[in-house]
Amino acid sequence: MILVLRADLAPDAPEVARVVALAESFPDITTQLHTIRGATRSVTEIHLHGATGVIPTAPFEEFEVVEKVVRITERFRAIGRHGGQVDAPGFEYNGIHLSQDTLHLFPGVCAVDTRENLEETFALLARHGIATSRAGVYKPRTSPYDFQGLGAACLPFVFELAGKYGIRIVAMEVTRESHIDEIQRALRESGYATGVMLQIGTRNAQNFELLKAVGQQTELPVLFKRGMGITLEESLNACEYVASGGNHRIVFCLRGVKTHLGDPHRNLVDFAHVPVVKRLTRLPVCIDPSHSVGRRTAGPDGLLDIFHVTAQAVVAGANLVLFDLHPRPEEARCDGPQALLPDELPALLEDVAIVRRAYEERVRVRRAGSEAA
Amino acid sequence: MILVLRADLAPDAPEVARVVALAESFPDITTQLHTIRGATRSVTEIHLHGATGVIPTAPFEEFEVVEKVVRITERFRAIGRHGGQVDAPGFEYNGIHLSQDTLHLFPGVCAVDTRENLEETFALLARHGIATSRAGVYKPRTSPYDFQGLGAACLPFVFELAGKYGIRIVAMEVTRESHIDEIQRALRESGYATGVMLQIGTRNAQNFELLKAVGQQTELPVLFKRGMGITLEESLNACEYVASGGNHRIVFCLRGVKTHLGDPHRNLVDFAHVPVVKRLTRLPVCIDPSHSVGRRTAGPDGLLDIFHVTAQAVVAGANLVLFDLHPRPEEARCDGPQALLPDELPALLEDVAIVRRAYEERVRVRRAGSEAA
């Protein structure tokens, strides 16, 4: 059972305590307070755990601070929309608002290699007014003999450069708990020159201990990548590990799935799930076209497949696009062949803008139609 | 080796015969004449089979009627683009031009049930100016105890009604060779009231005998649906069975693939392959959003998943959209739960129009960008 409190109520308001006290007066019921901070408003909820089936809703509805009482299904308890009964306000982090209604591009290097390449990348983004990027520091690789990323040693210059070029969020994969501490420490030492969104890669989609770890801190938001061989439901359940720990600032990322049916693409693109994730959960939805497609082939219309699948996600309402870009792909130590070139960024931005406008028009026309009906 | 002849040359022109004679003068070489009739022009090609690797190109290039000589890879010999060396003019059938540049919707009933329901459907299309539809008459069903379609008995009224409402092409699945004859006869008896595009369903994607049969007649074009559990390459090879028989009026249809990773959709939508098929082959690309999604769920933006995946295909350049629509889905004898309602057609048309404009703008901007560069 979820008690949605009136908007913008402080979680430490005395009425909240009284509602909690009532809830805990029922046998074996425990409560958890969830605050979801959106851009323009916050939502505070009291989640009741235990045998809530026998608890009446009326006594809670009588509290003025309680906006509504939602009997939830067990599925996706914390991240779920519960059939649309709860809201998806999104969240704000370091001045950037991410929600199911926004759109942000996160271009950047798959793996940080040299300070020069990174600076060139961030400078390029700055020139195009982009304040969100990706930069791989800890790289999980299929073989232990492949390049594993520069690791913590490069964090100082990554953050310094991000700050210098006005990057507000860097999406960065972590593969062990200590990486979170390393990042938090380096961020602090940089004077919070930028912000970091902790990325959980597809190989760790069911590394529940790591999910708990990123869920139990609330300083940094989390970008969770769908597991490549598990069902969407299993991935959403895994995501629930993050939210149930207390961190609700989560983005769900589609990145293609592994099967023999995706060739000649690297993975079978699964962006038809964009509206599905938006319906089932409150999470903003990200896509990773670079790892989905894995190559730089183009259609006869001259548009790269990477552009096409990005357009497919954006036209269906995707909220973030994470993609590989490298000033010198031939120097990239990881996935160079799928990276966009600096020259291609303006074209992608223009292309995405066209498609985003189409998405917005689709929704506007649809709503007008519904109201007319 | 393909000898592309100058545009609009009659296949029976005497120069053509001379080129053929030269080709066949090489040891063990046979030739096949392929004529691809597009809307505004026709392309005639002479395909050389045998050990063409040792044949020089120069003697052919000297003929004035030969526009170019293309050394082809074995892959997708007849349907392939051979790295963009050959053109994709599309084809015209019964007044409708289908190509990699056009867009047509084919709404219709999954399975014909009653004359009344079909008439209502065609009348609805007519009101919206749609001249292309689908209507299932022979239905391959997973279980022998399920409804198998009305069969040949309903063809007369299907064609009569199609004619009455100005439907120029009805896409119709065939599952055995004799169905082709039945359709051709009924069409003739209807005074060619309409046209039929023979559909090869996903279950028959590697029924090579049926593919040969639809490929050896050239009266009716063919819509080939990708096999649900085989690679794209295998499906394209199967399609080659149609073309190698002599029928080049082929449309390739994506309809989702079968895996455990598509849930909650019926299949995993594979429309990221739209630009891939357009790059690898000369075929117009169709999508079937109804069978891909298989249900009528909607995103929080109010748009049905079926609308979203259609938009995803159209924004990447899809050329045909085949979808289920039924005036009374509760009466449908097959796949009722995924059918759109008549009320929803205007919304879909408007939605598709928005997205098609976005696609066209994408291509225009891209071309302008290339020319500027």
Place this chain on the structure above:
Amino acid sequence: MILVLRADLAPDAPEVARVVALAESFPDITTQLHTIRGATRSVTEIHLHGATGVIPTAPFEEFEVVEKVVRITERFRAIGRHGGQVDAPGFEYNGIHLSQDTLHLFPGVCAVDTRENLEETFALLARHGIATSRAGVYKPRTSPYDFQGLGAACLPFVFELAGKYGIRIVAMEVTRESHIDEIQRALRESGYATGVMLQIGTRNAQNFELLKAVGQQTELPVLFKRGMGITLEESLNACEYVASGGNHRIVFCLRGVKTHLGDPHRNLVDFAHVPVVKRLTRLPVCIDPSHSVGRRTAGPDGLLDIFHVTAQAVVAGANLVLFDLHPRPEEARCDGPQALLPDELPALLEDVAIVRRAYEERVRVRRAGSEAA
């Protein structure tokens, strides 16, 4: 509803007619008589179709000729075991008894190429006392430009040679209805020198028209190969098309499934389904180790993977083993690299014999244990 009649009752006995008459006296009920001829006994059943849920069982149980009345689930109506309620007597064809209790090897050429190679193959089998073989005459190939089999032209010498070397059954794929007639004619013209089991290949597993065709003749038994990308349930439903046509002499063949998870084997071996198919249906279960494995690699114990997967199926109770063997694999026009060599046949026979003994001991010990308990 199935009425199982007392063993060895003639289907045309007058009591049977009386039972049928009673059954058809219920509204909208139709009946179908199924006779399954095993080696030592026959089973005759009356299948009731229609709304049998409301029909009482008592009136039928009163007939002396009715052994039992089985209320069936709709699943696998004709081939099913219905939770073990009906028997699996198997069938006899041309002197060979195939059932869930027997074991037969069907070594042979994937595709017939020359008379000499085929004669050498059959002679080899004869020397080892093997009277069951395979020989591909009509070959469905992924590409239309690959060798498609010698076709009907070779049937006379195939049957002549089979007869000469005492081969009683040749498993032979058919890919169109007319192949059945061609085979039946050629068999007749050979004076029934041998017998043929019509094989439905994996690509035609849902070619329902072909399934109906082999199901509507009862002269020749059918070997049905599981579809490579569909669920086991879908394949069993497809098999039901054969049985519902009236032909109950069916063998179900596992041949590996298509996914990215089977490498380095050609397919992912699915022989764990041997006991599943035996539990769900009455059909003898065949396996095809050659197409599953697709290569001639061996374990460090010196045993070929083909031997290992055969052993895996046999130790779990498989009834037929279809495998490729060629006297000169380098001359094979199809799948040469996976064929066993004549030299390897004795080793395989010995290996299979060891494992079959182990299976029989497993069952014996298990039954003794059950009786003791």
Place this chain on the structure above:
Amino acid sequence: MILVLRADLAPDAPEVARVVALAESFPDITTQLHTIRGATRSVTEIHLHGATGVIPTAPFEEFEVVEKVVRITERFRAIGRHGGQVDAPGFEYNGIHLSQDTLHLFPGVCAVDTRENLEETFALLARHGIATSRAGVYKPRTSPYDFQGLGAACLPFVFELAGKYGIRIVAMEVTRESHIDEIQRALRESGYATGVMLQIGTRNAQNFELLKAVGQQTELPVLFKRGMGITLEESLNACEYVASGGNHRIVFCLRGVKTHLGDPHRNLVDFAHVPVVKRLTRLPVCIDPSHSVGRRTAGPDGLLDIFHVTAQAVVAGANLVLFDLHPRPEEARCDGPQALLPDELPALLEDVAIVRRAYEERVRVRRAGSEAA
């Protein structure tokens, strides 16, 4: 490049140092000493890393202590057999010898629930002379709201009871690095009453940080479970993370793969890969029939599917069998429905013994045949 040293040479022998010194005298070459302790003998190898392609083999072959010089492929550098060039001696741990030639059963509880149930389980094993078991303490679960295992708190009684009943190895999943320390501490505190094999579950198959952690300690051996949606090669590469850390006591475990093609089993059983893993690597191969099958259905021969798939693995040479057994499955807090009952253990032991004898006979006959040839 691998320098295999003469058997039973002490790694600290002065000649070894001289060989190492020579190796490191080549530019940019580093070395790593690997000692693989089998039951009857040990193998010591010097692995050369770097650009070994240009290094001659002759100078090394002159050392008397060097038995052979193996130029290796990069694939599976540490765990590989390199085309059979290196040996698979297996390893000994706590008095138990595990290798590609041995067979051990590891029955036990999926998740430890009560002391009583565990004691009953171990006592049962003791009565049957079984000294190897499994016991889940840290349980990774799809949903955060499911039982997550008793954790470190139960380790003291698990080890005490294991010791009491003579269990020498308990296979136990770990999901984070700290679990390794907890287990090592508890083992020490128990006076090493038993031994533990650290299990990496399928969900952590590409949790490379955890793999490195279990690879960098050499006290406890590791049981690595194949990833459920990745290729065999990817899983073997992941396993290489363990070995490259220095721990060579690794068992590779097959447990079925996730796809829609395995139904009605929980996973698609992949035990045809038993001989493949034995050919590609030096690792003993384990199977987990309980999680593969996931249910207690039986064939018409009365043998449970779990028995059948176990037989399939054993007949092809599997070395360990990990399976769920619970004295009161209805009390099990995880996967009760797939657990064997105490009553069924003797039948399984007898069944496995029959099949193991068949495997040994297969190998003996095969070797006799090879020698005769």
